[in-house]
Amino acid sequence: MSDVKPISLDGFRKKKEKEEAERYFPGKMVWLYCPKCKSLEYTEIISPAGRMHNCGTRVEEREVELDLRAEITVTEYNLQVIGGLLSKNSRFKLVKILSKSLDKALVALKASEETYRDRIVLAAGMNLPPYPGEIEELADKLSIRDTNRLGLLISAFRFEPEKRFDI
Numbered sequence: 001m002s003d004v005k006p007i008s009l010d011g012f013r014k015k016k017e018k019e020e021a022e023r024y025f026p027g028k029m030v031w032l033y034c035p036k037c038k039s040l041e042y043t044e045i046i047s048p049a050g051r052m053h054n055c056g057t058r059v060e061e062r063e064v065e066l067d068l069r070a071e072i073t074v075t076e077y078n079l080q081v082i083g084g085l086l087s088k089n090s091r092f093k094l095v096k097i098l099s100k101s102l103d104k105a106l107v108a109l110k111a112s113e114e115t116y117r118d119r120i121v122l123a124a125g126m127n128l129p130p131y132p133g134e135i136e137e138l139a140d141k142l143s144i145r146d147t148n149r150l151g152l153l154i155s156a157f158r159f160e161p162e163k164r165f166d167i
Contacts, residue, residue: 022131025069029064030062034057036057039053040162040165044119070131071116074153077153078152081152082109085150086103109152
C-alpha cells in the first residue's frame with residue numbers, strides 16, 4: 001500500500017470557496033482638491049494628465065490604493081445601519097418636524113453611501129461581494145479608522161481626506 005492520500009473533491013471545493021471569500025481586490029480611488037474653491041471630492045477615474053475644476057483651476061490629486069472589497073463591505077454595513085435608523089425613526093413620529101428633518105438627513109446620507117458604492121463598483125469594473133462574516137470579526141481586514149455618532153464606519157480612505165493635501 002502506498003502513503004498517497006486520496007483527493008477529496010469536496011475538500012478541494014471548500015478550500016477554493018474559502019479562498020474566493022477571502023480574496024483581496026486591490027484598486028485605486030483619487031481625492032481631488034481645488035485650491036481656489038476649497039472643494040474636496042473623490043473619483044474612481046484616474047487622470048495621468050491632470051484635470052481642471054469647473055472654476056478653471058487645476059486640481060490637486062492624491063491617488064490612494066485600497067481594497068475595494070473592504071470598501072464595499074463597509075459601505076454595505078453603513079447602508080444597513082442607515083436603513084435601521086430610517087425604520088426606527090418612522091415608528092416614532094412624536095415630534096414631526098424633528099423626525100422629518102432627520103429623515104431628510106438620513107435619506108441624503110443613504111444617497112451619498114449609495115453613490116460611493118457605485119463608484120467603488122466602477123473602479124472595480126464589476127460587482128464585488130462584501131467579505132463574509134460579522135463586521136467585528138472583519139475590523140482588522142477592513143481598515144476602519146473611526147465610527148461616527150450614528151454608528152457608521154469610516155474607512156481609511158474616507159477618514160480625514162483634507163490631511164492628504166496642504167489645506
